Amino acid sequence: MNPRVSDLYPTAFVTGASAGLGRAFSAMLLAEGVRVWGTARDPSRLASLAANPAFTAVGLDLADAAAAGSALDHAAVAAGGAFDLVVQNAGYGAFGEFTATDFAVWQAQLEAMLLTTARLSQTALRGMRAKDRGCLVHVASLAVEFPLPFMSGYNMAKAGLSALSESLIFETRGTGVTVIDFRPGDYRTAFNQAMQTTTAAPAADPRLARAWLALESNLEAAPLPVRAAADLRRALRRRRSGVVRSGSFFQARLAPLLARLAPASLVRATTARYFGL
Ligand SMILES: NC(=O)c1ccc[n+]([C@@H]2O[C@H](COP(=O)([O-])OP(=O)(O)OC[C@H]3O[C@@H](n4cnc5c(N)ncnc54)[C@H](OP(=O)(O)O)[C@@H]3O)[C@@H](O)[C@H]2O)c1
Numbered sequence: 173m174n175p176r177v178s179d180l181y182p183t184a185f186v187t188g189a190s191a192g193l194g195r196a197f198s199a200m201l202l203a204e205g206v207r208v209w210g211t212a213r214d215p216s217r218l219a220s221l222a223a224n225p226a227f228t229a230v231g232l233d234l235a236d237a238a239a240a241g242s243a244l245d246h247a248a249v250a251a252g253g254a255f256d257l258v259v260q261n262a263g264y265g266a267f268g269e270f271t272a273t274d275f276a277v278w279q280a281q282l283e284a285m286l287l288t289t290a291r292l293s294q295t296a297l298r299g300m301r302a303k304d305r306g307c308l309v310h311v312a313s314l315a316v317e318f319p320l321p322f323m324s325g326y327n328m329a330k331a332g333l334s335a336l337s338e339s340l341i342f343e344t345r346g347t348g349v350t351v352i353d354f355r356p357g358d359y360r361t362a363f364n365q366a367m368q369t370t371t372a373a374p375a376a377d378p379r380l381a382r383a384w385l386a387l388e389s390n391l392e393a394a395p396l397p398v399r400a401a402a403d404l405r406r407a408l409r410r411r412r413s414g415v416v417r418s419g420s421f422f423q424a425r426l427a428p429l430l431a432r433l434a435p436a437s438l439v440r441a442t443t444a445r446y447f448g449l
Contacts (some may be wrong), residue, residue, distance in 0.1 A: 174409050178205030181257035181307060185247055186210045188262030190217035192361030196397035197259055200405055202226055209247040234262055234284035237291055244292050254299025260289050261311040268370030270324045277370050281325035286332040304348040310337045314357045317428055321383035321447045341413045350413040357419025358394035382448030395420055
């Protein structure tokens with residue numbers, strides 16, 4: 173019989189728990205008996221989860237690395253020392269042409285989504301290594317394999333996060349700690365509504381307009397976040413490090429398989445067509 177997730181990981185810290193995938197992950201963990209500390213920049217956005225006594229709302233903004241580190245430290249003390257499971261899920265998109273966008277936008281995104289996240293992972297992993305038990309999950313994206321158009325900062329941040337996961341998978345080999353590089357395809361969340369649009373008038377540039385339309389219609393047709401939560405639950409129960417792709421059959425199974433067999437130039441041309449470029 174499958175173990176309950178709480179038998180393996182009694183406590184969890186989930187970033188970006190107020191919406192979309194993070195909210196679904198938190199709800200799944202609570203249903204599995206896990207005590208969850210979930211974060212949002214504004215903790216009042218966590219009210220529905222906080223109705224469950226096993227959930228603790230935490231204020232955390234990835235834009236402030238030092239404060240985010242303290243938020244994790246305080247939560248870990250309340251959880252009894254170190255979290256058994258940490259799901260690094262918080263993130264956002266920024267959409268714009270690379271050269272037309274102020275570099276500060278890309279820099280802020282890399283600092284928040286890659287550097288602050290890595291810093292939190294270091295703290296979390298230290299605690300897990302000390303007790304030789306735990307699981308660290310980085311929510312990257314299938315954008316690591318199929319970069320999204322006009323989202324260069326996002327693509328860089330997610331590729332960096334996957335590279336960190338791969339490094340940590342090596343470093344934790346043979347220990348009681350596992351690391352999961354969780355790569356969602358499109359999921360129907362408010363991700364595009366929260367997206368920073370960095371180019372003054374994307375509609376004025378037909379390439380940007382077509383790419384935006386493709387991003388919008390892909391998300392509208394995408395599965396709901398409960399599917400990602402079910403995939404995460406399965407991965408946690410397996411107790412193995414590695415890459416987990418999650419999403420529609422086409423995006424998470426077929427496309428990665430075909431991309432491995434086809435020449436890179438063909439994959440690039442097909443992806444460009446998919447996004448109307
Ligand atoms: N939806 C997809 O199709 C998809 C595909 C691949 C990967 N992903 C990844 O999955 C993760 C969740 O995305 P989602 O689709 O669920 O998006 P979402 O519905 O917009 O939720 C994003 C979550 O991240 C938090 N967040 C955003 N910026 C933050 C910041 N600077 N500091 C702290 N927290 C921040 C938000 O919290 P507050 O705004 O309340 O602070 C919210 O809880 C992201 O890392 C995203 O890149 C999503």
